[in-house]
Amino acid sequence: MKAIVKTQKFLIIVIIINIAVLIHYPQIGKQSLIFTSKNLINFLFMLTPIFVCIGLLDIWIEKEVMIKIMGDKSGIRGVLISFMLGTLTAVPLYALLPVAGILLKKESKISNVLIFICSSSSIRIPLLLFEVSSMGWKFTVTRFIVNVFVVIAIAFTIEKILTKEDKKKILYNVNAL
Template sequence: MNKIIKKYVFFLIVVAINLLTMFFYPQVEKDTLIFTGENFINFLFMLTPIFICIGLLDVWVDRETMIKIMGEKSGLPGIFVAFLLGVATAVPLYALFPVAGMMLKKGSKITNVLIFICSCASIRIPLLLFEVSSMGWKFTIIRFIVNIFVVMIIAFIIEKVLTEKNKKSIYDKAKNM
């Protein structure tokens, strides 16, 4: 019983706060529940296509193909593919982690997966378009070039810091997804 309470302590606190709010401020609680419901529906509409794409990736792309494109010996072409995939995405970051897990499961190099995630977080095309419209071309180009180097440095440093035991653990966890 204590394990269950420990596991869901945050959820139980939120429920308790909601119950207190409902008792003392019913209109605020109504607005809160409406807001939560709308965000939950948006969350589902965002994740459903992502999980469909992950399922298709799992079925359609052979492990050998993924290893050839983004595996340990993929070199610069693997880095380029990971970077382009990351830049082309337009989904929230929480939706990218299942994709990254599937890439690891299929045999992608950890560096390439990190490049994918980092470029998704900081260099995506919709973000660049927003920056051009609000900050100008000069700022956007400078930030884009700096971020390319930063993304590569982060990915390679993390790859070097990880021990073989860490890497094996990451791949094992990805295979059990």
């Protein structure tokens, strides 16, 4: 019981808040649950193929292969591959995280995984035309170019800040998932 409370702190707090709102403001509480159930369907729809894919990736791709592609010594090629993988996918941030987890588990370099997440969330090639149609060319192109530098800056800054201990902890962490 104590262990459940400790690991699921966040969920328990949110449930308590929801119940409190439901009692004091039934209108908002009900609306909230309607939104939640709608979103839950969207989430599950989005996440089902993602989790099937990472399960397959976990079984079929050897750690050694992944280390070669995106690992510590993958160099500029690893950076480019991560960047390409990221910009070609257009899924929400929450769906990217499980993929990031499996990449880390296969010992990809943390900066490469960050490049993947950051580029995928800010530069979405499949959505570029859509962005152009609502925001215009100038807006889209400027954002695209600046974001390329931002992605690189974020990934390398974090890689520099993290100590060896931190990285060990991350690896230990994802292996438990």
